[in-house]
Amino acid sequence: LSSVQREPPPPPSGRFLPPDPRVREPYRLTPQLALRVGVLGAIALAAFAVLLLRLWSLQVLSGDEYLNAAQSNQLRLIRVEAPRGPILDRRGRVVVSNVAGTAVRLWVGDLPERGRSRLVRRLARVLAVSPAELERQVEEGLADPLTPIVVKTAVGEEQVAYLYEHQAEFPGVEIAQVYLRSYTYGALAAQILGYVGEISPEELARLRRAGYRPGDRIGKTGVEAAFDTYLRGRPGLAQIRVDSLGRPQSALELRQEPRAGYALRLTLDVRLQRAAEEALRYGIQLAHQNKHWAANGGAIVALDPRDGAVLALASAPTFKPSVFVGRTDPRKLAPLLDEEAARRANYPGLNRAIAGLYPPGSTWKPVTALAGMEEHVFSAYDPIQCSPVAYYGLDRQRFRNWNPSVNRPMTLPEALAESCDTYFYEIGNRFYERGSEGRVQIQQWARRFGFGGPTGLDIGGEADGLLPTPEWRRRTFTSDWDRAWNPGDSIQLAIGQKDLLVTPLQLATFYAMLANGGNIVTPYVVAGVEQPGGKGSPSLVLRRFAPPPPRPAGVDPAALAAVRDGLWRATHSSNGTSAGVFASYPVPISGKTGTAEKVVQLPGYPSGHLEDQSWWCGWGPSDGARLVVCALIENGGHGSAAAAPAALKVFERFFGVKAPPAQLVNTD
């Protein structure tokens, strides 16, 4: 096209632009386009001329006026903290609330230039805070004189009285009312509730656009963090008169009321939660009585198997969230924030129920059983020999049953009731012998039941756990020996040992599926958001958090019935592993013990020795279940000796029925 245009070279006079040696082919640039580019250029010049003239007029011609205006800018708007919303249990009992506290604040702009250091040190002495730390804060605060330094919250009466009497000697010191988080039940449910602290620079960068500002208080963990949006309310605005250096010259005058945070209603029941935490201590104590001195922690999950509402979620050891309130004591915070101190205190901040990882041991057997029946590896009522030992693999590796005195064929319910290991070794080996397809089938079903990933708890913070597969071994290890998936891997997986890791919440969700007839629930802790009513008036429900409806796991009802039969016998038949604990309990309970070997590091022991993790998971009533309980006592020995009696305590509180005194036996 252009070559046609080019044929007659345009006469120089006809050119729109003068010939430019750098623009060698002006024919491309049509006169029309050139004109229009010129117009754009003119617009650009005009635009910049307007901007520059306006800039000149503002800054140079009237600069002094505006400088005066800026310097006499006297009214400043300051954010006023809104009271944080309370947290209620499922019956409306207040678990976390706010109390008015007295805080001493320091406006650094009012400090005299001379003698500042002496004054700061004296103030620190009066309030018993670290003088060096306060001085450092004052140095930092000088850059922003309009944000007072909070020297101490929850100040005692005497100190307040002293400061009032000597007001003249402490310029810039202000005594203010602030809201302090108050925990009605002390350490109860500490890991779920979480704690509140000042916003960190990282959080600020992430949340600035959502309206967070420096100095804001924000939930750091648990419910406080996950539902901070609802709890924090909206800060108000107050006006303050300041001089040109930003020093306040008047009292605060409220312009816009802060809106208090909404109340959160939890699914937790305070009484059941307390029972669960006591049960955990009881279980640890029982373990100690059985000479399992290393028992030092654990977790109990109590769920409503019908919809996944978490009724109790206990984790030991625990902490008091109140250590984060007010001016904090570094010694008390160390176990929660410092890695080394946390290790020494056995990680009190860790919510073991959702983030603790353990091999499940025999509590896993129902998973193997369901997978085996679904994949037609065995049939529930075809007997398999429960022998004291079994040999598998090319090297005839020996696998022992926990109970060496049993040697008879068993059906699935019997094998579950007595927790026969060799029965399940046989199933594991059959899976192995199916080749690469069979070696992942247990894991596929387990994944479908919610293992290997978070269950979807609304406050987050869950650990994934680990479902070992041949592919995982290949990916994770380097030596050929370790990378191979051997018969032992499938066989140990069948009884929930070796590399497998689950969280107590995952197991509880699985047992809820067994209890409710095959539906997987999504556990949740927060039931809704409410606008607290005034004194005596009911609160207004603003929003209900309905969990996703239970979804069918797709297990065959006959297979499920066989497993449920086995778990009922485990608590009731004469050879049942936890029959000693539950058989005589008036409410029929079904459940499974577990004794899982885990490599642990304990002070005073050779490094990396095996300790038994004591498990019990089950539900009651056996038919029409209303409560699922999963209990774990770390290093607690046999499942029937520590975890099962602890779980019983939770059932006792829930059903309001005490159990007759029982004989405890050591079973798997």
Next chain:
Amino acid sequence: MLDVASRPALGARSRRAEPAPLAFLRRLDWILLGAALALVGYGLWVVSGITRFDVPGDPSYYVVRQAIAAGVGFAGLVAAAALPLDLARRHWQLVYGLTLGLMVVVFVAAEAVRGSKRWLDLGPIQFQPSELGKVLFVLAIGGFLAGRVGRVTRWRTIFGALGLGAAPVLLVFLQPDLGTALVYFAALLALLFLAGVRWRQLGLLLGAAALGVVAALWLLPAAGVQVLKPYQAARLTLDPNADPSGLTYNLDQSITTVGSGGLTGRGVLGATQTRLDYLPEHATDFAFASLAEQRGFVGSTILLLLYLLVVWRGLRVVTVAGDLYGAVVAGSLVFAFLFQVFVNVGMTMGVAPVTGIPLPFVTVGGSSLVANLVLVGVLQGVHARGRLSERSGP
């Protein structure tokens, strides 16, 4: 080739064996590149001043992030310059689809920020697609027009372009991001203008647009139909009585802030308007006011002159372009840039309506910085390819 060979000077040069990438590099507009580099550097320096007190304990928090974004932006610049622009012309439908896709994703996935959905959350980074969308938008509509070279003055083509342009403009408007929607609209007008639509037709279009604005601001609200949110209408009309969210307060503070800077500025520590937060949004929408306060007339003029340099070199790229597509795209990008600078800077001084448009190369925000560097990259590509085609003939 014949044409070129007839020119001895050029012929001699073209005979010299020169590797293609080097030939390409030699034909970049180095002044434009220098101006962009200077703007990035100057912008970082400005940001370091205006965000010094924004994150307690970390005065360089935003500068560091901005510098990282600049690094990403340079990668974008290189990529945009190296990719053949002809690809975008031939597959303009794809580019258009990508533009729309980005906007729709914002609607589906973006988290609402201050009541508007503009940001995509990609883990640790957040991304504002409408910024990069600006460049894609121009590439796509330009492709549509370039495919109808002889028929641009037909109403069918004009309405086709308007119709294509309307969807992204509307989506950005609904985010709601009125300012960026206006930038898109300005780019659309520039596209039609440079593609050769008649003056009379342009006049009609502008008249219709004016009528639309009047309708949106006054007629339809009177009839009970709200097109703009009240705060948007109040901002556009600079109505001091309708002041629901302290708008005139913001504007007054902004003008005071600019004025108080004087000839040489009050410095970072002395700039109380910025430091004590009298000036709203000093790191984003009102960044220019903050700069004017801290660095004064001198500092602000340096920035404006750097912008002018980019605009001048950009318009020059239009004249160098090897084809109509390159020329139209380059010109429209430059006009959108100019529009953005004028509206943002004008807003802080009360000569343009208050809308949330980022100030190119200065406003804190990676997406904007990356998009503007990509824009410069596209201009470089047009320039270098135009120069190359001079040597070898079309």
